[in-house]
Amino acid sequence: MRKLAPCTLVFIGAFVALAQPKATTAAEALKGNFDYINNKVLEMAQDFPADKYDYKLKPEMRSFGAVIVHIASGNIYASKAGKGEKVKWDELDAAKYPAKAACVKLLKDSIDAANAALKLKPEGPTKNMEPFSSVALHASEHYGLLVAYYRANGLVPPESRPKK
Numbered sequence: 001m002r003k004l005a006p007c008t009l010v011f012i013g014a015f016v017a018l019a020q021p022k023a024t025t026a027a028e029a030l031k032g033n034f035d036y037i038n039n040k041v042l043e044m045a046q047d048f049p050a051d052k053y054d055y056k057l058k059p060e061m062r063s064f065g066a067v068i069v070h071i072a073s074g075n076i077y078a079s080k081a082g083k084g085e086k087v088k089w090d091e092l093d094a095a096k097y098p099a100k101a102a103c104v105k106l107l108k109d110s111i112d113a114a115n116a117a118l119k120l121k122p123e124g125p126t127k128n129m130e131p132f133s134s135v136a137l138h139a140s141e142h143y144g145l146l147v148a149y150y151r152a153n154g155l156v157p158p159e160s161r162p163k164k
Contacts, residue, residue: 030129030136031118037139038111041071043158044146045107050100052153057145064149066094068103071142074135075110081131082117 024032045068053065062070073092080087097103118132150157 026129027118030132034114034118034132034136037136037143038075038107038114040159041068041139041143041146042104042107042111044143044150045100045104047158048100048146048150048155049153052149053100053103055149055153057148057152062094064146065097065100065103067142067145067149068107069094069097071139072103072106072110074138075107075114078131078135079110079113079117081128082114083120 048064054063056063069092073090076092077087077089092106097106114132114135147157147160
């Protein structure tokens, strides 16, 4: 029985060690944050009424659709930088995306491009996470603005709706 006890402890210790969740890397955390905000913005882009895409809180501000194009511009910047390209922020012209469908497609495509760049090694986020973290933070700020567009139009943002 005494010989069995140490073996049992080793077995239990190994089992507990294997059952522990793997620590999240910085790149995985970044990907999670990037996905989180982009999914929220995409949900809003798909949900907001098409006839209100040109709505502005104030005349000097971007329209709802222009904010979506602006967020997509950031994703495109991050995707290029993540692939190791020497790039500067190139703001896309919102006038080239006048309708909801065009804005939603652009946003989806920009998210796909950024996610493809996030998967690359070594030029991806393990080499330089800064463009992705900056763009995720920037999109988060604009998410708050999009909530204001909803509220100003008497609409409830998707995240604030009761969960079923």
